[in-house]
Amino acid sequence: MAKPDAGYDFHRYRKLLAEAVDEPTRLTLIDLLIEERARERLQAQLASERLAVTAKTVASILGISKN
Template identity: 65%
Template sequence: MSKQDAGYDYNRYRILLAEAVDETKRLELIELMIREKARDRLEAQRTSDRIAMTAATVSRILGPIAGSRRDSYKFD
């Protein structure tokens, strides 16, 4: 069962459930679904981390630029 790696696909799980005719197959299906949910959560966390790192980098790079532009528009 674990050879198929198509993510959460309703038709795929429906087929796997139909094939789970004994206790061993049902347990394999349950383990597969648990592993895939864990994988999806890990991927979501990695995406969130990448976005946060990108935002921090952009802020660090543009921070001094934005600050210098603000200063140049000051009228005394």
């Protein structure tokens, strides 16, 4: 069995799903899942951009040229 994602709160989502007994509540849960996944992707993108900037800075300090 796969381990749950560190950012994925399985118990919280399971509880929210159990409480989603009507259509509006289910739609709210879906919106929450989409929003939280989008936030995770944005954080990953920002981390990747920071890493690229750091690599570029280190390369320029060391005199490594991309040409």
